Amino acid sequence: MRKWLPLVAVCLGAFMLLVDITIVTVALPDMAAALDTTFADLQWVMDGYALALAALLLGAGSLADRVGRRAVYLGGLVLFAAASLACALATGPDQLIAFRVAQGVGGAAMFATTMALLSGAYQGRDRGVAFGVWGAVNGAAAAAGPVLGGLLTEHLSWRWIFYVNLPITVVAVLVTVRAIKESRDPRAPRIDVPGMAAFTLAAGALTYGLIRAGDAGWGDGATLGPLAVSAVATVVFVLIELRTPHPMLDLSLFRSRSFTAIMIGGVLLAFAAYSCLAYLSLWLQSVRGMGPVAAGLAVVPMSVAAFVVSALTGRFLHGVSPRLTIGGGLLLVGVGALLQSFVNADSTWTVLLPGLVVTGIGVGMSTPVMASAAMAQVAWQRAGMAGGALNTGRQLGNALGIALLGAVFQAGLLRVLHDGHALPDAERAAGAVSGGRAQSVIADAAPEERASVAHEVHAAFASGLQDALLLAGCAGLLGGVIVLVLMRRPDPAADSQGHRPAAEPAAAAPAGTS
Structure with a gap:
């Protein structure tokens, strides 16, 4: 023991x-x-x-x-x-x-x-x-x-x-x-401290700009300024990594189009599969009135499906090309998000179930082989860096997804509240509803108006979710197409610097994590 x-x-x-x-x-x-x-x-x-x-x-x-x-x-x-x-x-x-x-x-x-x-x-x-x-x-x-x-x-x-x-x-x-x-x-x-600092600034400014876009709009200086800082920091990061003798991320890895495809797939997998879960939880609790335990159980089918399919993939599909399991899995993740987008003002949690299960199946198919496939595309001396880069990409995809899908969600919610007539101050109501206080907005309405306010709030939240889930679905489908088109068998250059040692298990989160 x-x-x-x-x-x-x-x-x-x-x-x-x-x-x-x-x-x-x-x-x-x-x-x-x-x-x-x-x-x-x-x-x-x-x-x-x-x-x-x-x-x-x-x-x-x-x-x-x-x-x-x-x-x-x-x-x-x-x-x-x-x-x-x-x-x-x-x-x-x-x-x-x-x-x-x-x-x-x-x-x-x-x-x-x-x-x-x-x-x-x-x-x-x-x-x-x-x-x-x-x-x-x-x-x-x-x-x-x-x-x-x-x-x-x-x-x-x-x-x-x-x-x-x-x-x-x-x-x-x-x-x-x-x-x-x-x-x-x-x-x-x-x-590589300069590279780490530039990357952190680029990722943080981009996320800040996307979150600000939800409040201030895409053309506002509070949005454009951080996005411009992110673009400059990204260029600086690339220049640093190209010139330093010991880069945090060796950009020559991206000469392999298969590695590039896997990295894009990893980012879009996290974006499409996980970034909307927080907004689904807000809908289940603040709009549909479910408790935290029930809301947690409602999204568990996705994790369970991913866990089960991951085990089955490792056992029965180990001989299948990673291009097919990763690309096919991403396509299923996209389809799953699109299925969830059928939510409407009168929906209950069951409308999410088919999409969550399909998304989980896609995650279970693609995740277990993603890191090992990325590492197989590069020289063995860079295998650890490749696995770490994929982990970084997936976490970044989740962070950017939360920010971008949140901006899309807010825009859809606010559009319905502006078009409606039940709430006189649409901006204030949108802030409260998106912030998890939908029930208080309904409760504050006059008794004779409460039913119409409730319907408008439910419709607005559902509209925002639809838009966010549609974007998530498109991201998953795009990731699947990119992997299927670009990914090939391991590049010969990966072994050109000597014999590759026995592969270590990939340093990546298993299916069901981002």
Whole structure:
């Protein structure tokens, strides 16, 4: 039993950081009521975490190689726990957002080191078992997040979705100190700090601009300014990576059109499959009146389908070309989002069920082979960077999806409220409804007008969801087409620099996670 303690330590950390991607979604309406948040605040509560993960994953891996993987993992655990406590004690949206970013920094340190820690702790058959358990635990985390968040929010309070991390972290730290030995790479290159800074600025400014577009409009300076900063920072990042001897991301990887297709597919998979879940949760609770537990259970079919299909794909489709499983899976993700877009003013949660299941099947088909396929397209010396880049792309896709789909959602909601006549102040009503306070808008109406106000609010929210889900569906279909058209068998150049060692399991979140 002692030999499996490193696996326990790694799985505890991975479970927490992946659960915290989805556990927040069902708590959003309660957060909105307690902290008087705007819709943009709710977006940042989710995006702050995802952006920190995306921006720091590659850099955290480089830091771990230099100073020690166990040290970075322990530091990530401690920071994650401290930030979780701060989130639980937050008294305003600004505090909560800042501490969610800090959580993401700790999560990046943990996520970037888990694979290396397992590789160092196990060999041969034990390593295969360890990675199999690790993948199963991570898949379970995605399914458990909405349900666990619903249970804690409904029976305790939303603050307990953060408090629950504290005892888990204590156990993880104790087991890590006792069971995992330190390891580092004495030949590890210097950390690409300028590249990391430019990438973080580009991703953060782009996300900020997209979120501002929902409030200020696409032509406003508050939107165009951050988008321009993002464009400049992106150019600077490319120039830095081309000139530095030890880049955070070797841009020559993108000479392989297959690798490029997989990266685009990874970004669009997260965008299409996961970014709308928060808005579905708001609809289920604030409009349809479901409790947090019921809302969490309503979206679980997607995670369950992904988990089951992922296992079946690994068993029965391992000989099928990754081009077909990844491309076909993305097409199903797109179809699933389009099926969910049939929601209307009178719909109940059951309208989502077929689309969620189809989306889950697509995720289960495409995710398990995506990272290994990306790594197979590059020289073996860059396989770790390729896997990390894919993880970064998926987290970035989720963050940008939350921002862009949120802007589209707001525009659709506001359009219906402007066209209607039940609410005199459409702008104010839109802010309240999108911020999770639909029931209060209905309750504040005069008794004789309450029915018409309720119908208009329901129709407006459904319209916003339709637009967002249609865009998500198109993104999934586009990703599938790109993979099917561009992806080929592994490039011969991948093996040109010497024999490729036996493939390690990919450093990527399993099916059911973003």
